[in-house]
Amino acid sequence: MIAQATTGASTGLSVVDVSVAYRRDELVVRDASFDVPRGEVVALLGPSGCGKSTLLRAIAGLEPLSTGSVSWAGDDLVGVPPHRREFGLVFQDGQLFTHRSVGENIAYGLRVKRWPRAERDARVAELLDLVGLTGFTNRAVTELSGGQRQRVALARALAPSPRLLLLDEPLSALDRELRDRLAQELAALLRATQTTAVLVTHDEGEAETIADRVLRMRDGRVAG
Numbered sequence: 001m002i003a004q005a006t007t008g009a010s011t012g013l014s015v016v017d018v019s020v021a022y023r024r025d026e027l028v029v030r031d032a033s034f035d036v037p038r039g040e041v042v043a044l045l046g047p048s049g050c051g052k053s054t055l056l057r058a059i060a061g062l063e064p065l066s067t068g069s070v071s072w073a074g075d076d077l078v079g080v081p082p083h084r085r086e087f088g089l090v091f092q093d094g095q096l097f098t099h100r101s102v103g104e105n106i107a108y109g110l111r112v113k114r115w116p117r118a119e120r121d122a123r124v125a126e127l128l129d130l131v132g133l134t135g136f137t138n139r140a141v142t143e144l145s146g147g148q149r150q151r152v153a154l155a156r157a158l159a160p161s162p163r164l165l166l167l168d169e170p171l172s173a174l175d176r177e178l179r180d181r182l183a184q185e186l187a188a189l190l191r192a193t194q195t196t197a198v199l200v201t202h203d204e205g206e207a208e209t210i211a212d213r214v215l216r217m218r219d220g221r222v223a224g
């Protein structure tokens with residue numbers, strides 16, 4: 001299927017006929033096509049093993065495409081390494097640097113971009129306020145609860161203002177009650193920051209709470 005290319009200022013992510021294989025002739029993602037206009041939050045919802053994470057990783061540039069293309073604002077991202085895509089990533093377990101403080105974790109992407117110290121500190125404080133962890137700058141990551149860790153992971157991903165946020169089951173490791181609460185918070189935060197995002201989840205309620213639009217995935221295929 002050929003997806004219609006969109007044009008204009010709202011054009012964000014465009015995934016066209018993407019297939020991904022870990023082994024030759026074994027496609028885990030098959031001909032996936034969808035667009036995410038700027039400011040929209042889309043959920044990829046499907047059962048375990050259907051290929052959601054693989055598709056997200058391919059969008060991030062972490063897995064090579066067997067066929068198809070991933071583009072932003074009409075620019076094909078083939079050959080653009082993950083760290084140059086200006087995409088933010090949040091995984092299930094946050095993947096924070098445990099030997100660094102909360103503030104250092106959040107400032108990481110800003111340091112890479114050589115932001116001056118004062119601006120970095122201000123941005124870290126702003127992000128901590130945004131995720132409800134005001135005053136946590138100097139706390140050790142190892143002392144945080146699971147929910148707090150995921151908030152820090154989110155703050156770290158959002159700090160450099162990524163043009164696209166990729167969320168892979170960001171709440172799955174948390175207990176039900178916290179999960180429901182954070183889903184509501186995340187939905188509000190993504191709206192407030194007008195973030196364009198793709199959320200991978202197997203939880204229907206979470207997808208409905210967080211996303212503007214839900215795309216279902218089964219056996220490597222994305223349905224409407």
Ligand SMILES: Nc1ncnc2c1ncn2[C@@H]1O[C@H](COP(=O)(O)OP(=O)(O)OP(=O)(O)O)[C@@H](O)[C@H]1O
Binds near residue numbers: 023048050051053055
């Ligand atoms: N690095 C890898 N090498 C080989 N096969 C892999 C690799 N990663 C995933 N797979 C396989 O690809 C298929 C899709 O996995 P993927 O993680 O994308 O699914 P998923 O829908 O995200 O599932 P889950 O929610 O359980 O993570 C599975 O059959 C899985 O075993």
